[in-house]
Amino acid sequence: MPSTTLPMLETYPKSINLDRAKLAAAIDALNDCAQACTACADACLSEDMVAELTKCVRTNLDCADICASTARVLSRHTGYDANISRTLLQACATACKSCGDECASHADKHEHCRICAEACRACEQACRDLLATIS
Amino acid sequence: MPSTTLPMLETYPKSINLDRAKLAAAIDALNDCAQACTACADACLSEDMVAELTKCVRTNLDCADICASTARVLSRHTGYDANISRTLLQACATACKSCGDECASHADKHEHCRICAEACRACEQACRDLLATIS
Amino acid sequence: MPSTTLPMLETYPKSINLDRAKLAAAIDALNDCAQACTACADACLSEDMVAELTKCVRTNLDCADICASTARVLSRHTGYDANISRTLLQACATACKSCGDECASHADKHEHCRICAEACRACEQACRDLLATIS
Amino acid sequence: MPSTTLPMLETYPKSINLDRAKLAAAIDALNDCAQACTACADACLSEDMVAELTKCVRTNLDCADICASTARVLSRHTGYDANISRTLLQACATACKSCGDECASHADKHEHCRICAEACRACEQACRDLLATIS
Numbered sequence: 132m133p134s135t136t137l138p139m140l141e142t143y144p145k146s147i148n149l150d151r152a153k154l155a156a157a158i159d160a161l162n163d164c165a166q167a168c169t170a171c172a173d174a175c176l177s178e179d180m181v182a183e184l185t186k187c188v189r190t191n192l193d194c195a196d197i198c199a200s201t202a203r204v205l206s207r208h209t210g211y212d213a214n215i216s217r218t219l220l221q222a223c224a225t226a227c228k229s230c231g232d233e234c235a236s237h238a239d240k241h242e243h244c245r246i247c248a249e250a251c252r253a254c255e256q257a258c259r260d261l262l263a264t265i266s
Numbered sequence: 267m268p269s270t271t272l273p274m275l276e277t278y279p280k281s282i283n284l285d286r287a288k289l290a291a292a293i294d295a296l297n298d299c300a301q302a303c304t305a306c307a308d309a310c311l312s313e314d315m316v317a318e319l320t321k322c323v324r325t326n327l328d329c330a331d332i333c334a335s336t337a338r339v340l341s342r343h344t345g346y347d348a349n350i351s352r353t354l355l356q357a358c359a360t361a362c363k364s365c366g367d368e369c370a371s372h373a374d375k376h377e378h379c380r381i382c383a384e385a386c387r388a389c390e391q392a393c394r395d396l397l398a399t400i401s
Numbered sequence: 402m403p404s405t406t407l408p409m410l411e412t413y414p415k416s417i418n419l420d421r422a423k424l425a426a427a428i429d430a431l432n433d434c435a436q437a438c439t440a441c442a443d444a445c446l447s448e449d450m451v452a453e454l455t456k457c458v459r460t461n462l463d464c465a466d467i468c469a470s471t472a473r474v475l476s477r478h479t480g481y482d483a484n485i486s487r488t489l490l491q492a493c494a495t496a497c498k499s500c501g502d503e504c505a506s507h508a509d510k511h512e513h514c515r516i517c518a519e520a521c522r523a524c525e526q527a528c529r530d531l532l533a534t535i536s
Numbered sequence: 537m538p539s540t541t542l543p544m545l546e547t548y549p550k551s552i553n554l555d556r557a558k559l560a561a562a563i564d565a566l567n568d569c570a571q572a573c574t575a576c577a578d579a580c581l582s583e584d585m586v587a588e589l590t591k592c593v594r595t596n597l598d599c600a601d602i603c604a605s606t607a608r609v610l611s612r613h614t615g616y617d618a619n620i621s622r623t624l625l626q627a628c629a630t631a632c633k634s635c636g637d638e639c640a641s642h643a644d645k646h647e648h649c650r651i652c653a654e655a656c657r658a659c660e661q662a663c664r665d666l667l668a669t670i671s
Contacts (some may be wrong), residue, residue: 135298135385139305142378145312162297163270166341170274172462173342176455177280185446186615192442192462193609193620199334200605204598206301207308210591212634215598218627225623233615243277250270307597311590320581321480327577327597328474328485335470339463345456345503350463353495357488364482405568405655409575412648415582432567433540436611440544443612447550469604476571477578513547520540 134159136206147208150264154205157257161202161223164254168195168230171247178241187233187244194230197223198254205261213265220262227255269294271341282343284351285399289340292392296337296358299389303330303365306382313376322368322379329365332358333389340396348400355397362390404429406476417478420534424475427527431472431493434524438465438500441517448511457503457514464500467493468524475531483535490532497525539564541611552613555669559610562662566607566628569659573600573635576652583646592638592649599635602628603659610666618670625667632660 137155140147147154172191175184201223204215231251238245272290275282282289307326310319336358339350366386373380407425410417417424442461445454471493474485501521508515542560545552552559577596580589606628609620636656643650 135302135381136305138381139302139309139378142376142381143305143309143312144376144378158301162301166293166297166337167270167274169338169341170271170278173344173459174274174278176344176458177278179452181452181455182449185451188446188458189443189612189614190617193612193617195338196605196608197620197624200601202301203304203330203601206304207594207598209308209311209594210638212595212598215602215627215631215634218623218630219602222620222623222627226620229617229620241277241279243274243279246270246273246277308594311593314587316590317584317586320586323581323593324477324479324578325482328477328482331470331473332485332489335466338466342459342463344459347460347463347499350467350492350496350499353488353492354467357485357492360488361485364485368480405572405651406575408651409572409579409648412646412651413575413579413582414646414648428571432571436563436567436607437540437544439608439611440541440548443614444544444548446614447548465608472571473574473600476574479578479581511547511549513544513549516540516543516547 143208145208148211149261153261153264157261158202158205160254160257161198164227164250165195165198165202167247167250168198171234171243174243184237187237190230190233191247194226194251197226217262217265220258224255224258224262227251227258231255278343280343283346284396288396288399292396293337293340295389295392296333299362299385300330300333300337302382302385303333306369306378309378319372322372325365325368326382329361329386332361352397352400355393359390359393359397362386362393366390413478415478418481419531423531423534427531428472428475430524430527431468434497434520435465435468435472437517437520438468441504441513444513454507457507460500460503461517464496464521467496487532487535490528494525494528497521497528501525548613550613553616554666558666558669562666563607563610565659565662566603569632569655570600570603570607572652572655573603576639576648579648589642592642595635595638596652599631599656602631622667622670625663629660629663629667632656632663636660
């Protein structure tokens with residue numbers, strides 16, 4: 132099932148202050164990262180060594196919440212405010228960096244951490260790419 | 267970018283009480299519907315005839331919130347509780363039905379409503395397909 | 402700091418299909434329960450016996466997500482749809498019952514579970530009280 | 537009903553890197569602001585002059601999402617990461633400032649905007665007070 136993010140962006144009836152393709156790529160990366168982090172937190176909870184994964188669970192939960200909110204904010208164009216988008220993207224890139232680092236440190240033991248680390252890296256990059264276009 | 271939903275499900279370290287392919291399809295449909303509804307609410311706000319679209323905005327917001335929560339709950343398998351999944355899927359199918367009907371009634375005038383109605387129909391069906399497998 | 406829920410409800414410019422005092426009580430109970438569950442999940446993660454609390458963490462996360470979404474839906478009155486409110490309140494009462502039971506089973510060992518169980522019980526009751534008034 | 541935020545914080549089993557009273561005050565202000573913004577967005581949708589309030593609706597929705605996520609992140613202490621808290625609080629203060637300004641500009645016409653502007657100002661201040669304590 133292809134994402135409806137870009138088709139929906141193309142139907143927005145007024146102008147958008149950001150590049151629509153970069154924006155859609157960022158929103159898709161954010162939603163994918165939020166999903167991966169939610170699933171990784173739960174997979175960590177079911178590992179026998181959960182006691183060694185509590186920081187990973189917590190960072191996953193933070194990253195999922197921040198990515199989900201950022202995707203929503205970036206999906207709104209009415210009354211656009213660059214300050215909100217910029218500071219939120221900075222917070223989101225920070226959360227993705229932290230979560231990507233934490234998951235990467237467990238990637239050799241847990242496949243869910245390996246996949247989640249990749250989703251965090253891709254999302255961090257998409258946030259930074261979009262940030263670079265916000266004046 | 268393919269969704270990481272199914273790959274993440276396949277890394278879950280314990281058994282899952284639902285069919286993994288149906289579950290991944292439902293989660294993807296829920297995330298896609300949440301995204302479409304968030305975007306449709308904002309597109310409606312930017313239409314000149316926004317005063318005729320206020321019920322659509324509201325139903326979009328409800329549907330986005332409920333789909334997002336349902337996707338999260340379905341992404342957790344640790345300490346699975348069928349009662350929560352079942353009642354939440356019923357609420358979610360109800361919200362998708364309402365939002366799909368509302369958006370469909372504006373589909374001839376607004377392309378964002380047409381695409382969003384399709385996402386709601388697909389999500390309602392995915393919720394009902396999954397519900398049918400929950401004892 | 403007193404909640405602004407009821408003052409905000411009183412400024413809503415059109416009629417509301419539910420009793421405003423019961424509605425405000427439910428919204429406040431939902432927000433309080435969501436907050437308690439988010440905090441309880443994290444407190445469980447920091448207990449030395451976290452391996453015995455993984456079902457509690459998971460149920461806390463579900464309950465927090467569902468309560469937060471239900472509070473949002475109940476805070477909207479434009480284009481009111483009784484079917485969405487009713488089915489979502491049923492799902493929310495179910496989640497509060499499950500989470501209240503799970504937390505209560507750890508209440509003698511963990512004070513955060515004891516307080517959270519109370520918040521879940523109060524929220525379940527507020528949901529059922531409101532449900533009884535929805536035709 | 538008094539908030540359970542501070543009582544829950546006091547049961548957290550390990551040390552917390554922030555002042556618990558300031559932290560509880562910020563979390564309560566964030567939850568209150570999220571609730572006020574969600575209600576204000578819907579009240580705006582029901583005003584006859586909704587076409588003049590679309591930027592207010594949008595900023596309300598952003599502020600509600602960001603405040604809700606910030607409250608969740610601040611409610612977690614396991615594996616604390618000051619960089620996430622700091623950047624997210626900066627984004628949240630920015631959103632509260634924008635939403636407070638927008639609502640204040642409608643405060644003489646709409647009581648819901650007046651109350652919401654106050655909640656945004658209080659929340660912005662609580663975020664800045666907490667930020668000042670994060671090294």
